[in-house]
Amino acid sequence: MPHRYFTTEISNGTATLRGADAHHLSRVMRGKLGDTVILCDGNAVEYTATITGFGPETVEFSVEPGYPSAAEPSVEVTLFVGYPKQDKLEQVIRHGVELGCTHFVPFFSRYCVAAPKKEEQKNERYNRIAFEAAKQCGRGVLPDVALPLPNFGALCRSLEGYDLVLFCYELGGAPLRQLLADAKPADGQRLKIALITGAEGGFAAEEAEMAANAGVKTVGLGPRILRCETAPLAVLSAVMTLTGNLE
Amino acid sequence: MPHRYFTTEISNGTATLRGADAHHLSRVMRGKLGDTVILCDGNAVEYTATITGFGPETVEFSVEPGYPSAAEPSVEVTLFVGYPKQDKLEQVIRHGVELGCTHFVPFFSRYCVAAPKKEEQKNERYNRIAFEAAKQCGRGVLPDVALPLPNFGALCRSLEGYDLVLFCYELGGAPLRQLLADAKPADGQRLKIALITGAEGGFAAEEAEMAANAGVKTVGLGPRILRCETAPLAVLSAVMTLTGNLE
Known part of the structure; x- marks a missing residue:
């Protein structure tokens, strides 16, 4: 199962992860260009996201269209x-x-x-x-x-x-x-x-x-x-x- | 709500409590002759019991007829x-x-x-x-x-x-x-x-x-x-x- 991160910076088919989560993905998980993760906007919408670049303290993604999070209760x-x-x-x-x-x-x-x-x-x-x-x-x-x-x-x-x-x-x-x-x-x-x-x-x-x-x-x-x-x-x-x- | 204790020594309308529970009832709770507690036989039957005597490390009771414990699930x-x-x-x-x-x-x-x-x-x-x-x-x-x-x-x-x-x-x-x-x-x-x-x-x-x-x-x-x-x-x-x- 791909890793999941929360970020509010998702728009126009791209997304950015910052701070501790960016560090976790790039350093701890040793994410590479082209790797896939799940991004969640914290508002019950999830995105399959592909790593397109690394900044000094950020990770950049291209994202597919969002879908409703399956884990939220009714x-x-x-x-x-x-x-x-x-x-x-x-x-x-x-x-x-x-x-x-x-x-x-x-x-x-x-x-x-x-x-x-x-x-x-x-x-x-x-x-x-x-x-x-x-x-x-x-x-x-x-x-x-x-x-x-x-x-x-x-x-x-x-x-x-x-x-x-x-x-x-x-x-x-x-x-x-x-x-x-x-x-x-x-x-x-x-x-x-x-x-x-x-x-x-x-x-x-x-x-x-x-x-x-x-x-x-x-x-x-x-x-x-x-x-x-x-x-x-x-x-x-x-x-x-x-x-x-x-x- | 009266206190509850487990004991297997219940028969013929009398019961005995020993050990730590007897100590708890007589010393900690300062139970007195005539006080009422609930005794449970550990087999889903409970008894309303009245203190009739204290031994050195026991408490003696007279007990009413038992009734099924209400707390056991079906x-x-x-x-x-x-x-x-x-x-x-x-x-x-x-x-x-x-x-x-x-x-x-x-x-x-x-x-x-x-x-x-x-x-x-x-x-x-x-x-x-x-x-x-x-x-x-x-x-x-x-x-x-x-x-x-x-x-x-x-x-x-x-x-x-x-x-x-x-x-x-x-x-x-x-x-x-x-x-x-x-x-x-x-x-x-x-x-x-x-x-x-x-x-x-x-x-x-x-x-x-x-x-x-x-x-x-x-x-x-x-x-x-x-x-x-x-x-x-x-x-x-x-x-x-x-x-x-x-x-």
Whole structure:
């Protein structure tokens, strides 16, 4: 399988790769004139590209007409993830990207054990992890990680524009397949789904009430208690399975 | 929610807890006469139990009639997991137990990067991790971890007695929902499913051929390339979703 790189510099049948990726292709992979790679514009369009030249820090290509990336799911998922302890958020981002999640929004909530600390620096790191995961697993877009929301109220005010908002609550709720079957996307659009999962401490009763008032659907993930780093991956896998995006 | 403990010493309306769990209940939780806990026999039967006495290293209970554990899925899943590097096998076991897996069988294969080393010692640790995860997530049975199989041939000779054996192959296969819909359990039994996922290096072509000759069904997990620690959790979540065990 040819290597894949993201670049936005694709136009008129040519393309350019810069920076670390250009270095990787020319020095590490020892790419040669005439070699073929896949370029992705980060907007779900991919191109078969042939190396036509090397600059000091660039690689130049001629590209064939683009085609839609096969790896993008038919649903656009945003994961609102309760900020967990240690490096668990990195795990959730890494594996979530593989499972087709497009946007990550960490949030703090009443029972969070983690507290905000150097979040701008950490956010750079989280986005780098998402980028690397997207390259490795073959995504057609670059998933992004937002700066964390300060509390659950801020989360509830961020839920506009989704076709379905699912609140994964430890006390249970409706089956996911029923909620998904009832959801309809806007005309000609992908179904936009928001998933909300909690941190180690779970949700306070008043947070569950705030979520209900914000119009979310409460979903149950079965009788076993899932850890805060397992629940996002389980519900992402379930959503992708039920929408035909894990087959 | 009352605390839960596993014990096999339950008979004639009484029960005994020993060792670390007895210490935990009497010293850490400061249990008192008349307090109620849930005891589970590790065989998917649970009991509401009332503390009737404390010995030097035991706790004694009177128990009400048992009832089936609500947390056990309706399918019995064995995960054959390619032996990964670092501590990834521990992650797979921990999260796999939460997702309802009952048996774990690590195996070495052609492209495994990990090599066997002190496996008996490690196996004790893996079983302890499974035990702790089972307690924490509320399982009704104690999932077990086998000693690793030395190669893929040994795996192919271990596939008797399952209603469905699914080989998760990076080159794709049939959709999981179709394969599951076609599977039927033996009369009055739970559906017994074996899942096979690879290590970092994936499978060699001749291993895929051996699997096919052993009668497995090859299943695809979508167009994104899943890491070796993500694939088991994705396919477990998918199986549990499609069999109604993640709702």
